[in-house]
Amino acid sequence: MDDPRWLEPFSTQVEPDGSLTPERLIGEQWLSAIGGIFETTPDDADDQVVYRVYSMPVPETGSELQTCTTVLEPGRVGREYFMTKGHFHAQRDRSEVYLGLSGEGLLLLATEAGEHRVVEMRQGTVAYVPGGWAHRSANTGDGPLIFFAAYVGDAGHDYGTVAIQGFPIRAVEGPEGPRIVPNPSYRGPST
Amino acid sequence: MDDPRWLEPFSTQVEPDGSLTPERLIGEQWLSAIGGIFETTPDDADDQVVYRVYSMPVPETGSELQTCTTVLEPGRVGREYFMTKGHFHAQRDRSEVYLGLSGEGLLLLATEAGEHRVVEMRQGTVAYVPGGWAHRSANTGDGPLIFFAAYVGDAGHDYGTVAIQGFPIRAVEGPEGPRIVPNPSYRGPST
Numbered sequence: 001m002d003d004p005r006w007l008e009p010f011s012t013q014v015e016p017d018g019s020l021t022p023e024r025l026i027g028e029q030w031l032s033a034i035g036g037i038f039e040t041t042p043d044d045a046d047d048q049v050v051y052r053v054y055s056m057p058v059p060e061t062g063s064e065l066q067t068c069t070t071v072l073e074p075g076r077v078g079r080e081y082f083m084t085k086g087h088f089h090a091q092r093d094r095s096e097v098y099l100g101l102s103g104e105g106l107l108l109l110a111t112e113a114g115e116h117r118v119v120e121m122r123q124g125t126v127a128y129v130p131g132g133w134a135h136r137s138a139n140t141g142d143g144p145l146i147f148f149a150a151y152v153g154d155a156g157h158d159y160g161t162v163a164i165q166g167f168p169i170r171a172v173e174g175p176e177g178p179r180i181v182p183n184p185s186y187r188g189p190s191t
Numbered sequence: 192m193d194d195p196r197w198l199e200p201f202s203t204q205v206e207p208d209g210s211l212t213p214e215r216l217i218g219e220q221w222l223s224a225i226g227g228i229f230e231t232t233p234d235d236a237d238d239q240v241v242y243r244v245y246s247m248p249v250p251e252t253g254s255e256l257q258t259c260t261t262v263l264e265p266g267r268v269g270r271e272y273f274m275t276k277g278h279f280h281a282q283r284d285r286s287e288v289y290l291g292l293s294g295e296g297l298l299l300l301a302t303e304a305g306e307h308r309v310v311e312m313r314q315g316t317v318a319y320v321p322g323g324w325a326h327r328s329a330n331t332g333d334g335p336l337i338f339f340a341a342y343v344g345d346a347g348h349d350y351g352t353v354a355i356q357g358f359p360i361r362a363v364e365g366p367e368g369p370r371i372v373p374n375p376s377y378r379g380p381s382t
Contacts, residue, residue, distance in 0.1 A: 002305050003302055003306070003323060005284070005322075005323055006302060006321050006322055006323030006324060007286075007319075007321035007322070007323075008308075008321070009300050009308050009310060009317065009318065009319055009320060009324055010318075010319050011310045011311075011316055011317060011318040012297075012316075012317050013315050013316055013317070014315040014316075014317060015315065016291070016315075017310075020317075056317065056319065058286070058319065058321075062343070063282075063284040063285050063322050063343060064321075064322075064343075065286050065287070065288050065319075065341060065342070065343065066284045067258070067288050067317060068318070072219055074313060083367070091245060091254075093196070093254040094254050095198075095249070095254060095255045095256050095344070096256070097258050097341055098258050099205070099290065099339055109200050111197060113194050115194070117199075117200050118326050119200065119202045120202075124204050124205040124206065124207075125202055125203075125204055125205075126202060126203050126204075126205060126247065126258060126339075127199060127200065127201075127202040127209075128198075128200055128201050128202065128247065128249065128256075129194075130197050130198035130199070130200060130249075131197055131198070131254050131255075132194060132196055132197030132198075133197060133200055148290055148317075150256060150288055150341040151256070152253070152254060152255075152256065152343065152344075153286075154345075
């Protein structure tokens, strides 16, 4: 193109199953690899893909937006709903926004100080994840939870802090539907 | 909240008609106010809302994301489809991403140098608008064109350049459907 300063526009189609046409960068998270995030240890015999992330990567600068769809399968480990690993942004002040495409779930948010919030996600829900809030999604429905996300291009990912501290809350199946309970193994500061 | 550095998370629901629950900031563009963007002058008797923007404003910093839905009504002025005013970002290098929610349309893109691109928009289309590209949407369908947009928080809007230069192309109804034609009144550099 004429002006080398500007990227070429692009488009891609989000299919009903959350995948992209044409395909771009796909990440898969298997239960055997992320089992440690759950309250109870999954059985190796139950191994499966818990979620896939279909990313549309662009240069990692603050003038760009990284975007992706996430397809989180339905299921539980014990009483705990399938969920994503969860992360802070490496650049803590960078924000993210979710748009629910299908399914039902909960977006769990937590600060390093141990504050927490829960947002119900369904088709059409816009959830704003401000800087400073780790974010993890749990699928509380019977089908896949699919959502679109956009975040500031240079946000980066810090999975380590959540891997070490855990999340202050867990989303579990109760007798009358999803419940939020304290996480007894949380290693962050108490609130 | 405990840590004054971080915004409070929030959520809102995008309804099937593109409006938000709860309501947030709404902007309306009437044909009588924006008629100058069309090739032919609209009749005052035909005045109506051409599009509404339902914004979810956050602080205008580079760590945040501004988000909105746009509901662009179906219609034409002469042979030209209803469209948005179109703008560059005041900070030229800031990017934006669209996600089509319903309806059919065309996303028109142009650089200040006069380059142009066209992206077909429908439900599930993700369109990436890199920095440097003015963007305008045209509704080529029979119902509203509804899309979600996110852009870097400090991008700002420059409507003036498009108002002065116009766009190098126009989206018009042809005998066999939508057509892209050169804009004879374009005042930007020729390509």
